[in-house]
Amino acid sequence: MLPDGTFQFAFFAMGSPCSLCLYAKAQDMAKEIADAAIEEVRRIERKYSRYLGDSLLSGINRVARTGGDIAVDPETAILFDIAFRAHERSDGLFDISSGRMRQIWNDAIEAIPDDADIVALLGLVGLGKISWQPPQLSFAVAGMELDLGGIAKEYAADRAAEICRAKGSQHGFVNLGGDIAVIGAHPDGAPWRIGIRDPFGSDGAIATLFIDGGGIATSGDYERYWSVEGRRFGHLIDPRTGWPVQGLPSVTVAADTCLAAGMVSTIAVLKGQAGPKWLRESGAAHLYVETTGALGGSILLDQSLTGL
Template sequence: MSAAGASAQAEFHTDFHAMGSPCRIQVQRATPATAPAVEAAIAEVHRIEAKYSRYRNDSVVSHINRAAGLSAPVELDTETCDLLDFAVSAHAASGGAFDLTTGVLRRAWDFGAGRLPTAGEIAALMPLVGWSQVTWQRPALHLPRPGMELDFGGIGKEYAVDRAATLLAEAGIGAALVNLGGDLRAVGHRDDGQAWHFGIAHPRDANAIVASIPLHQGALATSGDYERYFEIDGRRYCHILDPRSGWPAQGWQSISVVAPACLAAGTISTIAMLLGPQALPFLRSQGLPFLAIDANGQPERGEPEALPAAQAGN
């Protein structure tokens, strides 16, 4: 996604890399307080990445996963408890489609190698998948089966967007954008009263956009089948894995959602990708603007007045 419309003379921005993605924080009006506020926001993103990364042995997630199958539960800090409570609510709202235990399926699905797993490989892992097996009584969590895993990848980046935006607002930054790999949140209002405009990437053409979404405040997140995937015999297999089947989501090329917080926008877009033919009723029930691109590349819009067609130059 790209942002347009900020004054080149007043804008301050910093590019960095986090959570496997190119990231940017931009502030419309630079003051002496801007640089330290942005540095603090970036530090917060890196803190969250380190805390919830499944690739770090010292992360909370690794600590939880190492305890799988042991008799004693793991006691967790307030921040992690809050994220788990949110994930529980998303699991219920999605009918079980949104599930933090699906990380174990990546033992079968290697999107870097592009190898299609066998049905037997997936079936062997399915007993380790399912939030209903988890014992969660705040602040204690227990994964009952050895080999079970939690994966915060579906909420960690979006949570980091919200936390960075909160720190900027608390530092008195009047108008800013936090963009972590295309998941973003606006802080405050632009001086001219105009919205920030974001181009939604075309899921089949990296050099094109399918729509330009104006955002005065709040957040925007997109889930799609075009970032981590492979194709075999004309069928695309993406990284969004369904806990009910063990196979990738099908039916939608991308779904973008506007919400007050990025955590909500990202979770809703991911759930919709997983719901397949039930995505549109679910999205409309949320009462939020959305743009969904179906398997044939056709758009479906929610609150279309908030989602104008793409214009040249946006």
């Protein structure tokens, strides 16, 4: 139950059910703040959606398909800086050019693909094939495609939280399909209780986290996957092989921002069986679920994530 003075707004964006929880003195004040935050989420979606033909990202991908150069605006340059740093930090696993593999791995898939088809597309994957000299992107190999799906939603959550704070709301959180940016703790200083979904489908949460700032993101294969010929394939693709990674079913990370949390959780899943070791070495506050259902991670030692 939400405390008095807290208002919740549900909406749909970026392919996910979303919500915004705000504390305000009056409902009309809360709605004004929520409308501005939701519009910021929609602005980012319009700009970076791969599904909208008139988005900036679609324009970039038209250049990528033919080869050549394109200069981007400062906001987009920040996101590409982050993407290239994540690529380096993950030893090449976090790769925004992996979206090219959607030609094979998509909701229309009916049979396990041939290795030859995978190998043919791999020649069009790899950030090492792209030159990034801000603000200029250069595609030496024609036929590539970029996908900011691993960045844009988390960035949008952080931006929406910033909008709320700028408009005077100091208490609440933004939830974009499970990626959460905290605006501030409850008015009495108590942290928010965030339930972590069971990746194996039970109704209850596998853990409850307490957080008064920063962001939380969860990555895994329990929501987005394909069942093909009796086998289950997650949506995260290993850019080295072209095949979906067989990693941890669920990884939750808490960090200073939702964007930072999302990158770490995604990399951990892409690391496959090495994910737990990589998480420990990263120093991030984390919780993971193994294929056996066992829980692990630093959050188990201290579930109060205050002061992020």
